[in-house]
Amino acid sequence: MPVDLSTTIGSLEFPAPVMTAAGTAGHGAELSAYVDLSSLGAVVVKSLSAEPWPGNPAPRVHQTPSGMLNSVGLQGPGVAVWVRDELPGLVERGARVVVSIWGRSVEDYAAAARSLRAAEDRIVAVEVNLSCPNLDGGAHLFAHDPVATTDVLRSTEMLEVPRWAKLSANTDRVVEVARAAQSAGAEAVTLINTLIGMIIDTESRRPLLGGVSGGLSGAAIHPVAVRTVYEVRKAIPDLAIVGAGGVTDAITAIELILAGASAVQVGTATFADPRAVAKILDGLRTWCEAHEVSQLRDLIGGAHQTG
Numbered sequence: 001m002p003v004d005l006s007t008t009i010g011s012l013e014f015p016a017p018v019m020t021a022a023g024t025a026g027h028g029a030e031l032s033a034y035v036d037l038s039s040l041g042a043v044v045v046k047s048l049s050a051e052p053w054p055g056n057p058a059p060r061v062h063q064t065p066s067g068m069l070n071s072v073g074l075q076g077p078g079v080a081v082w083v084r085d086e087l088p089g090l091v092e093r094g095a096r097v098v099v100s101i102w103g104r105s106v107e108d109y110a111a112a113a114r115s116l117r118a119a120e121d122r123i124v125a126v127e128v129n130l131s132c133p134n135l136d137g138g139a140h141l142f143a144h145d146p147v148a149t150t151d152v153l154r155s156t157e158m159l160e161v162p163r164w165a166k167l168s169a170n171t172d173r174v175v176e177v178a179r180a181a182q183s184a185g186a187e188a189v190t191l192i193n194t195l196i197g198m199i200i201d202t203e204s205r206r207p208l209l210g211g212v213s214g215g216l217s218g219a220a221i222h223p224v225a226v227r228t229v230y231e232v233r234k235a236i237p238d239l240a241i242v243g244a245g246g247v248t249d250a251i252t253a254i255e256l257i258l259a260g261a262s263a264v265q266v267g268t269a270t271f272a273d274p275r276a277v278a279k280i281l282d283g284l285r286t287w288c289e290a291h292e293v294s295q296l297r298d299l300i301g302g303a304h305q306t307g
């Protein structure tokens, strides 16, 4: 019997539990040269605002000893241009599309959500990104505050597709914020976005990234992601979780699933190998076969069982 890798996130069923992480697979079908996009759970596209946005000055990315620091700064074409130029290529390839949206204000999120309404028949969900570390150096992360999180989610409630809230582990209030997101209509939370970090160029003696600070991702943050998923699952067992943070292989994916994630997103690993997301999906199948797991969903939250 083939392993059943399907999973459920809120009201949605997915044939596979592995997705791209927002911002790491472009805005469109860029990965299709390497990966059959229809085989993935979903393709989560880089965060979009209603209007085009140029992003931060270069340099924007830098490798760290076990990960990466980025200060892309939310560069994007804006929702309307994305719907016209990028969405058709994803739909043509059979991708289940999740659109990440961002804003500087509650009204910006509402505007992005309103613009997306025209594409709701071609997308499966919207991931509301409340946790970009590169807006004003991370000083105004909506996901640090349950009230701000509630306001943003309420402003997007005209959307008819399910909404997920992408949250931050740069705060000790993540459980409170997750609860606020759920009460304000989020069907799931995506945990975690990057952690705020910084690199100094010792030759110039100045911050290396154009945006000064940036978001740390990759293997370095994996234990933080596992801990955060575990905490939220324990506190709010009926809230679906999408796990992200340092998923580099089947084992790191399984860890997040055992902690409580119903699916995982692969981000930084894609920069090292554009086929990573497909390899991790294959690796999950092999791991389940080797461990006689016939349905991957039986593993979700398994680390919480006692005895």
Ligand code: RRO
Pocket (backbone or CB within 6 Å): 023, 047, 070, 071, 072, 073, 074, 075, 102, 129, 131, 132, 133, 134, 193, 194, 214, 215, 216
């Ligand atoms: O564009 C970015 O700089 C960025 C975003 Br929107 C995000 O959510 N997380 C991140 O590390 N970088």
